[in-house]
Amino acid sequence: PEMAKDSETSPESADVLQDRLRILCLHGYRQNADSFKSKLGSFRKFVKKYADFVFITAPHNAAPMPGEEDKDISDQKSWWFNKDDKTFKGTNQNGPAYGFGESVKLVEKVWTEQGPFHGLLGFSQGACFVSLLCSLGQRNFSVVRPKFAILASGFRSGSLAHRNYYEVEITIPTLHIYGEKDEIIPKEMSLELLEKFSEPKILTHPGGHYFPATAKEKQTFVNFFEDRLIAVLEEQELERAAAVFEEQSENDNEGESEEDKEGKSNTESDDISGESEEDVKKNM
Numbered sequence: 683p684e685m686a687k688d689s690e691t692s693p694e695s696a697d698v699l700q701d702r703l704r705i706l707c708l709h710g711y712r713q714n715a716d717s718f719k720s721k722l723g724s725f726r727k728f729v730k731k732y733a734d735f736v737f738i739t740a741p742h743n744a745a746p747m748p749g750e751e752d753k754d755i756s757d758q759k760s761w762w763f764n765k766d767d768k769t770f771k772g773t774n775q776n777g778p779a780y781g782f783g784e785s786v787k788l789v790e791k792v793w794t795e796q797g798p799f800h801g802l803l804g805f806s807q808g809a810c811f812v813s814l815l816c817s818l819g820q821r822n823f824s825v826v827r828p829k830f831a832i833l834a835s836g837f838r839s840g841s842l843a844h845r846n847y848y849e850v851e852i853t854i855p856t857l858h859i860y861g862e863k864d865e866i867i868p869k870e871m872s873l874e875l876l877e878k879f880s881e882p883k884i885l886t887h888p889g890g891h892y893f894p895a896t897a898k899e900k901q902t903f904v905n906f907f908e909d910r911l912i913a914v915l916e917e918q919e920l921e922r923a924a925a926v927f928e929e930q931s932e933n934d935n936e937g938e939s940e941e942d943k944e945g946k947s948n949t950e951s952d953d954i955s956g957e958s959e960e961d962v963k964k965n966m
Contacts, residue, residue, distance in 0.1 A: 701918075703733040703800045703911050706793065708740075708808030710835075711770045712758040715739040718805065724895035725903065732907035735803070736796060741788050742781045745769050761785040761811045764841045770807060772837050772867050779841035786824065789815060793826045800914055801830040805893050806867060809836030813875060816854065817847040830910050834859040834893045837871035838878070848878050855881045855913075857906045859894065866891040 709718035715737035719726075726735055740759035745768055747755075762782035764774045789811075793799055804812035812831050818824035833856060838848055856879045860872035869886075876882045885902045887894035895903075 701911070701915060702731075703907065703914060704798065705733050705735050705801045705803050705832075706789070706799045707735050707737045708761070708789070708802065708804040708811050709737070709759070710806030710808050711760050711772075712744045712755075713805075713808075714757050714759050717757070718808075721805075722893060722895070725893060728895060728900045728903050729907045732904070732911050736792070736799070738788070738792055741784050761807055762841070764839070772807065772810070772871065773840070775840035776842055777840060779839070779843040782841070782843065785811065786815070786818070790825050800828070801832070801910065802826075802828045803832040803834075804836065805834045806836075806891065809833035810839050810875075812836070813852070813878070814839060814844055814847050816852045816856075817850055820850055820852055820854075828854060829914060830855045830857075832857045832859070832906075833872075833875070835861065835864055835867045835872060835891055836875045837867050838875050852879045853881065854879075855883070855906075855910065857883045857885060857902075859885045859887070861887050861889045861891060861894070863889055864891045 707715075707718060707722070709715065713721075716739075719735070719737045722735070740761045742760045742762070743756060744758040744760045746753060760770050760781070762785055763770050763780040764777040765771060766778065768780060802812045802815060804810070812833050813836060815824065815826050816828060816831055819827035831854060836858060838844075856876070858872060858876045858879070860867070860869045862869060864872075876884065883902075883906060885894075885899060887896075887899065
């Protein structure tokens with residue numbers, strides 16, 4: 683229908699693309715589900731044909747910035763803190779990971795209760811979190827097992843507790859996005875992270891610390907999501923075919939009457955007894 687006209691897919695696959703991917707989105711430090719969702723407005727429009735996005739808010743309140751103690755910042759959240767003063771800085775090394783466990787539990791709860799989800803998307807601290815979740819899932823330490831991930835302004839966690847997370851190479855397809863002029867998470871940090879992924883696609887933009895969504899980036903997003911959706915649909919088809927085959931086998935067995943079964947076993951034994959010793963040897 684309409685989809686074939688809008689997309690570059692052949693008419694045969696147009697009806698299949700009615701299905702969409704479901705992606706769980708994790709915001710950056712001092713953001714929340716609503717603020718992140720609005721920042722991704724243009725991006726979501728680019729790929730709405732392929733994906734639905736679910737945004738969740740981190741469970742911990744970020745501490746006020748110096749000079750903002752009187753301001754209501756209850757909507758500024760964090761997935762964990764990597765400094766002893768309960769703040770977070772992407773470049774901080776060898777610090778703690780306060781509150782990380784609760785955030786993992788929250789994501790697992792949403793993944794289980796609001797799923798199925800196909801992929802994860804994260805920005806900044808959220809992208810760092812996505813990399814850690816991918817590692818947990820790949821090592822079967824979590825129910826969160828994405829088939830792909832998008833990491834914007836991502837970086838390796840410097841927390842001591844996360845050191846061993848990066849010893850395993852992540853094998854799912856990923857899209858890594860970073861800005862050439864990002865001063866909060868320098869691009870070198872994003873490049874260091876993507877070394878840990880075996881199938882990384884890279885999208886760079888000339889700007890700073892934000893999720894880019896101009897006409898220039900659109901095709902990269904569309905291509906990535908189209909490929910991911912096709913892979914998921916192919917997997918579903920194989921599962922469906924396997925289920926149908928299994929059902930048919932069961933029905934065939936159930937469809938046999940006791941007499942049929944008896945008759946079958948008699949003829950089988952007759953066949954064997956009818957073989958000469960030479961025939962048996964030949965067949966061996």
